[in-house]
Amino acid sequence: MLNEEHEALRASVREFAHDVIAPVIAKHYDNHTFPYDIVAAMGKMGLFGLPFAEEHGGMGGDYFALCLALEELARVDSSVAITLEAAVSLGAMPVYRFGTEEQKRRWLPPLLRGESLAAFGLTEPGFGSDAGGTATRAVLDGDEWVINGAKAFITNSGTDITSFVTVTAVTGTRADGSKELSTIIVPSGTPGFTVAPGYSKVGWCASDTHELTFEDVRVPAENLLGERGRGFAQFLRILDEGRIAIAALSVGLAQGCVDESIRYAKDRQAFGQPIAGFQAIQFKIADMEKRAHLARLAYYDAAREMLAGRDFKRQAAIAKLYASESAVDNARDATQIHGGYGFMNEFPVARFWRDSKILEIGEGTSEIQRLVIARDLGLVA
Numbered sequence: 001m002l003n004e005e006h007e008a009l010r011a012s013v014r015e016f017a018h019d020v021i022a023p024v025i026a027k028h029y030d031n032h033t034f035p036y037d038i039v040a041a042m043g044k045m046g047l048f049g050l051p052f053a054e055e056h057g058g059m060g061g062d063y064f065a066l067c068l069a070l071e072e073l074a075r076v077d078s079s080v081a082i083t084l085e086a087a088v089s090l091g092a093m094p095v096y097r098f099g100t101e102e103q104k105r106r107w108l109p110p111l112l113r114g115e116s117l118a119a120f121g122l123t124e125p126g127f128g129s130d131a132g133g134t135a136t137r138a139v140l141d142g143d144e145w146v147i148n149g150a151k152a153f154i155t156n157s158g159t160d161i162t163s164f165v166t167v168t169a170v171t172g173t174r175a176d177g178s179k180e181l182s183t184i185i186v187p188s189g190t191p192g193f194t195v196a197p198g199y200s201k202v203g204w205c206a207s208d209t210h211e212l213t214f215e216d217v218r219v220p221a222e223n224l225l226g227e228r229g230r231g232f233a234q235f236l237r238i239l240d241e242g243r244i245a246i247a248a249l250s251v252g253l254a255q256g257c258v259d260e261s262i263r264y265a266k267d268r269q270a271f272g273q274p275i276a277g278f279q280a281i282q283f284k285i286a287d288m289e290k291r292a293h294l295a296r297l298a299y300y301d302a303a304r305e306m307l308a309g310r311d312f313k314r315q316a317a318i319a320k321l322y323a324s325e326s327a328v329d330n331a332r333d334a335t336q337i338h339g340g341y342g343f344m345n346e347f348p349v350a351r352f353w354r355d356s357k358i359l360e361i362g363e364g365t366s367e368i369q370r371l372v373i374a375r376d377l378g379l380v381a
């Protein structure tokens, strides 16, 4: 599936991750600081524009290219990888897919150069998986939307270069009594839009995550993204795609665990030999490689279905489910192979361990992926 361009991209991102990210990321992680320099360098490499058409300032690549880049970044660090994933798949993509020409012209070019970031606000303090629970409301008052509500855990929403957050909100009631959901662009700094201090997180410590509140926030009516009432369909599409990207990121972390475990096992001595000589260690690493490899095939398959224009919901859910669980399993085994040093933050596997769990939660929990698969198999009404 990899053509020459994909191979070249993979090689250059791998080199970048080793040369630029690896030497400095532990410091950002420990200090919970956002790696602006790394983001700027990724922008110069064109990573933020990968899956977008050249006419909008993109690199003319495809979603699979983005996934390859995410895998290579996450092989070294997941905070940087999720920053790119959220910026592209949740930030710029909704505007690219559903925005008007004017919205694309205004917002996309700096996003695709990595000079600004955008965020997607779906989750609220009171719900995540059950989007029907959306309580944030937007009311049209003349030629302005007036927004009230709150969003929780929103990635890239509070950096110095965040330009807007796309917010899902209830904009009315349908004939059948259900909520009408729409998505609206809220520029950073709009009066009444407050970004809370960053969360204290278990992992992804160098990525940016905030709770947001909206108190009588007024934005122009033309900030509506796509058609009014299409919010539900829009975020389902964005999340289906995003699951392939999170699967790729999970594969990167799973493979990084293999890399670190091989390195350590060849070096660490016990009972007069490197621990790599023990079959128990060899089998653990063989199982880790098996999981990373199969998870990679799963996301390649989902990406192929998506790019062929076929229904890819089931494949994306399978890839996300299997890859995220493989990442958690590999992180646990890699830590075990490192013994006591695996519990020390100075070793990359400690970061992998802390960063792995969220992969089973974000952009749809493992339970929700199983629900999507079961529904696609006709088991759930």
Ligand SMILES: Cc1cc2nc3c(=O)[nH]c(=O)nc-3n(C[C@H](O)[C@H](O)[C@H](O)COP(=O)(O)OP(=O)(O)OC[C@H]3O[C@@H](n4cnc5c(N)ncnc54)[C@H](O)[C@@H]3O)c2cc1C
Binding pocket: 086, 090, 119, 120, 121, 122, 123, 126, 127, 128, 129, 130, 152, 153, 154, 155, 156, 201, 204, 209, 358, 361, 362, 363, 364, 365, 366, 367, 368, 371
């Ligand atoms: C670091 C981080 C970054 C994030 N970034 C973003 C972002 O940028 N934008 C955004 O909108 N959101 C973001 N999220 C939110 C994330 O997508 C949600 O946390 C996730 O979807 C789960 O929602 P929840 O936390 O409300 O859990 P809940 O939905 O409350 O689920 C709690 C538990 O119940 C289970 N459950 C729920 N419903 C069912 C069911 N029907 N059947 C079986 N089990 C069920 C879940 O699987 C889970 O185990 C982020 C979260 C984190 C932690």
